[in-house]
Amino acid sequence: MTGRADAPRRSRFTRRKLVPYLFVLPNMVVFGLFTIWPAINGFNISFYDSANGRTFRPVGTDNYHRILGNDEFWTVARHTIVFVVGFVVASTVLATVLALLLNGQKRGRGALSAAYFLPVVVSPVVVGLIWNAALQRQTGLVNSVVSALGFGQPAWLIDPNLALISVILVGVWVHLGFYTMIMLSGLQSIDSSVNEAATIDGAGTWQKIRLITLPLLRPTTMVVITLATIAGFQAFDFIFTLTGGGPVGATTLIIQYIYENGFTPPIAYGLASAAAVILFLVIFAVTFLNYLVGRRTEAM
């Protein structure tokens, strides 16, 4: 840039220095106002309580004392953890298997991928309504298959344990296509010569998958696990129309707890904001842990 030092006036030079800031400005204003500032303020408001969401009074660490002694919160926390673990494990395993199968498939791969990806684009609210119909005990599609296979008519949405399992299964159904495509992208970035060399050395398909593909796929797997963990903690919209959090709170997860305490009467703003901070810390810790594990496995 000094090559043009003979011509430029000083104002031109300072303008040039300002340019990058002008480019980032619009994004950072929106981002700062609606993400960064609220994220910081979130900690602040967790030390206030409000019965109506308009007038606030400072309560110190009261909200945290109350929420940690709140049975309902612990029930919600337990269900959320069961959901997240079930959801992350099931979607990661299924996405890996599907990606391996799709990667080997030449004919019709495009159409098959599209089919698996389709649920990703469907509105979660509608997903909940459709699966609510499909999981009905006597009029649902699922039980007409299940009972034909001789397993009777499980009460998917009525039995509390089955309801949580149903919510996990529907969550997996929603996100599986997305994670599968990420896994597929990881698989396709693996150098094919490694596998060819193994074939020449006489390795079988299963041996190649277990000893070559899966270890090389580990960074991608960590990406999927991280994304799935965050998505799991966020799960709300499809559950809202699938079970509404029921039966008797069996599928009320943390976001619904925050939403209901923060926005629907009777408002317990303090509990909601403390729960949000706890959730934030948990997501942060888990993501950091995933990152560390990813680092370790990359180093190995």
Add this chain to the structure above:
Amino acid sequence: MTARLEEPPRVVAPPTTRWASTSGKTPSVGAIARTTVLIVGAIIVVAPLVWAGLSSFKSQAELAAQPPTLYPHDFTFDNYTTGLAAFDFPRYLLNSTIVTVAATLLTLLINSMAAYALAKYNFRGRDLLFLITLSAIMIPLQVILLPIYQVVSSLGMTNSLLGLIIPPAATPTGVFLLRQYMLTLPDETIEAARIDGAGEFRIFWQVVLPLCRPALAVLAIFSVIWRWNDFLWPLIVAQDESVQTLPVAIARFAGQQAIPFSQILAVSVMSIIPVIIVFLILQRHIISGLVKGAVK
């Protein structure tokens, strides 16, 4: 006859080549098993959607049938006509369309501007801004729901479409994705435009953005899916019916005791058809965009 015995028998391509088109060999047991598993899996995944679509043409009585029917035996459009009479579909469709289009354009504009500065300029604070953007990918909007709502309400943007369009527009994922793509653009192109005397914004608009079309397309598609399907944020901000989007309006419609499920189903099916059509048209680009490392 004997003379011909020396000739090797002609290899006739087996009729089953259709199965393994690339190699032309007879498919192995493994290949058949794999294809079968994939097809069965795809049917399981798509079945609920197809069943719901077909069910929306069933009569109310048939919807209550035990066991359920697979396809409508007496085909009827009643659910759609009564559903549209009870549910102001055009209004919510308009709201959803305005929010989706405006938010996506805004996202593409401000994300790409920020990404360009982060990728192609050296300036004080750049690394810090990038780090903050990266760490914000971890902060889902759901987690900071209450404080964002406070900001939006103090700006007077509740119960307005602006409150649905602006807050989620500065997606960190979009900035990240576009920055990574812009890093691969050669600096020489930008330098050449500069020597030709083009202004900085003109270079961005006429040189950089056209080169980023593939990455912009991926972000646009995702933004459309996100904004069209958004639920929790609009549920809180758009309490007034006049500004509700389709998901919020449908959830409210479904929550009313007096509304028969047949109508809810018809309205739901109508609401997902636009996205499904867009997806089916663009699916090749969406999936290849994703698989070709939009994630890296």
